[in-house]
Amino acid sequence: MKIIISWICLALFNVSIISGLILAFIYKPFNAYESVQTITYLVPYGNLFRQIHYFSSELFVVFLILHIILELLKYKIKISASSWNYSVFATLLLFFLMFTGYVLKADLNGLSAGQVALSLIEQTPVLEWFLPLFEDTNIFVWKFYIWHILFLPILIGFAIYKHVDKLKTKYFIIGLGLTFLSMMIFDMPKDLDINLTLVHVTGPWFFRGAENLLVEGISPLLVDIIILIPFMLLISYFYLENRRKTINYLLLLWAALYAYFIFI
Amino acid sequence: MRISSLYKILTIVSTIFIVLFLYLDLDFYDAPFQKNIKVSSPDQCMSCHSTYESLDKSHPIEIFGCAKCHGGNKFATNKIDAHVGIVNNPSRLEHTDRFCSECHSDVVNRIKMNPMETQRGIKHVLQEQWVEKSTGLDDKEFAKELAQSHFAKACASCHVNQDEDIFHDKSLAKGGGCADCHRVEGIFKEVHPKFTTKIPSSTCLKCHNRSNRIGTSYFGKFESEGYGTPYKNGEFTNKLDSSRFYYELPADVHHQKAGLDCIDCHTEIGVMGDGRENIHMEDAVDIKCKDCHSPEFKDFLPDTLAQKLLDLNGTMPTSPKQIAYSSRKNAPLYNLQKDKNDKIQFYRKRDGSAFDLTKMSDKSYHNSSIHERLDCSACHTQWIASCYGCHEVYFENGKQFDWVKKEVTKGKWLEFRSFLRFESPSLGIGYNEKIMPFAPGCQVIGTIFKDKKVEQFHAMAMAGWEPHTTGKARTCVDCHIDPASLGLGRGTLKIKKEKITFSPFYNSKKSGMEFDYAIDAFVSLEGKQFQTTSREKARGFNKEEVEGIVEAYKCILCHREYEDKIYKNFEKSKLLFKEGKTSCLK
């Protein structure tokens, strides 16, 4: 049972990649908002592929978290150290992938999120040297686009390949079915025109905790460290065999605090 | 359960699900397919709202679309997504920065500072008269509250950005930003509004039918005592609106002879603002009588505001040789043209009807030095709405709609009128240091019902303005020897053996007033200023002026016509008279 969850997880990732490739045929990063709206409203089945891409990605995160929790509760690790490390690395990269995807929709929320990310990078001591890797003064979403469709999928693909022992492609159809199910049940959040004046602009849900930390005035460096805490805990879970229960509690504590900041 | 069985079940369910979802059009979800979507240009709004027409010639809907002005999502093909962030009336001043300033940035900024929007003049006069110059209100804080309450309940409804939704009678709705003046059709969503630059006078009269009654006076309607007589078939007649009535008096000659509208004279810069935060109306108004009747022509150049306005109007010749310009703010008077044969023609903006202008008289009596301080309106006004004895009553515990807060709040104002007059307009020195007609502006006698006590106050002020009842000039006698015209009030002016005396008809004290001068007396014979004004330079005649004006009786009694030959060169005539060389005293 538990292993099906991890295979469905991978299947959802595959669905996301393929639907993303399909969208890439029409998405134009230099005219981002307009091409997203064209896909959503004018292109035949455009909204379908966009929703497949969105829901498969969100479901991937959900199933991934489920997968992590199930593995952590086992207290027994059957994979090698490198496989474990690659999996944590993949999880970290996944959130970057989700974030860059959010920026690519280029509406008010997306562009604001991109701007926040750039400023966060700019204001963190060592990270600021890597700002040119993310910022493009001419076409805002360009480098986010390159990260989202090229670097991050390659890195995550490689990391997952090193983590998973075999690729069960036959679960692809189940992933697709789950995506369609969630398409029926849930609604995608609405796109906001860039000229709207809103009291609150929110980012992607997983980033909202960090956003509220920024609202409270916490320094960018501290926010970066807070975001990285769970990944450091996950890595140490492998090596600190006697403290696994403590680490689990620490992770739970971190999650609770972060959730508190999401809903504050 | 074994993995393979679970796998089989999940696979079967998923496949069936996917195929059904894609190829069956079921009702209970919003299938994201959009096959056969008709791509409408320039935006998707037209796919539903195809019957809407353009706003006007300069905003064609085929090029602008809808979302450029109204916001919303211009790509969306369903109602909910399309209307996210949509703006119903983008010409409201809170939206104009976002939607209109791309092309109209200068107009947008000017309108916001216009006294028609800020109402600074009203607030200024209320403050000055009720708080600083009134009698009977010793508590200045309370006087301020009263002035603010009166403004909110009685004055604040008329401003450009008023909320048009709160009016029950849609035909009288004021406000809406640019739409307040420019909209001619389609108020409240029946049909897409149409904008015009040929604004009908009825639009101006939505607001300009109170205070100094300029709007109604121009059309020859004098707001009367309020009985609605004669009753025809048991109904009120001569209704100005639901609660006010009027007499028919001579209308302004510009209306009688040429049917001109407000826009034919009042220029764009004078109406929409000149970029300064003007307090008073006369600072904002641009046009002067001489701009048309003694015009200054300049060459007509392409690619100027004048050309754009001419093209937009479309009823008169679009490439004259020259057009007139206003003297004050240099605005193009594009409807006063000189064609290539140097013929001067005035066009009515509404329909392009051509009229010949009467040039300003160059007769000697029109330019004599003794009359150089006269404004055109001093002689050429037929009548002026003079509401003496305006009584304001305030009930502290009553409730009335507050136009600022847009809700019913405590405090109720009622207005009563008594001594209404229109003939023999009083004269005085106006804000521009020229002699012009004066009338109550405003003469407030007030009763306050507060805390079970009754307080009285009065703030008596006269104001000078151009009454818009232009006509043939008044007679010499009418100004020089009529006590009302001099500002003394109605009464008996007696000249016996060169001694001038005046006794007013109205006895204020006996009538129960708290002041002792006659209610319609601006100044006394000795030049004492009974009533105040709201402009620094405005006042009634002083002693020398009154005496000087009345003194003219000596000539006028016999030489009653303008064309009389002694007025041809009056300085010479005066000299001859002093030297005893005339036949007058024989």
Add this chain to the structure above:
Amino acid sequence: MKDQVPIMDQYNLKDVNPKRRKILKTIVKALPFIGGASLVYPLYEFTSFSQSKKFSLAIPLDKLTSPVTKHTKALIKKEGEKIQVFDSRCTHMGCILNIDNKNNKFVCPCHSSEFDLNGKRLKGPAKRDLDILDYKIENEILYIG
């Protein structure tokens, strides 16, 4: 040992017929492909969406000074009052044609096809004559497309 049922069959309580089992197995194996295939038609519709602007050109008549003028997508031939407009793409592989004024021909720089000034194919790998474009003249301006 002979009476023991094979382990696999222990779980297949319903199905005893091996042939039916094979068919079902094939169906189940094929289902993912059916599911994937059902997305092929939407994919086709999706990718064939185009929103290209229609080509249109407006040239004032007094700018057509030479007998043949080339604009990016049109070749305009003017003989006194008569005007002919051709599509400037070679009918072979679509390269933009050059004007050879000396020999009064249109020549293709890619594979050397040649056309005369009336659009007729002269030689080369091209098989068809040049396409003729519609035009209209209004207020001394030539509108193409």
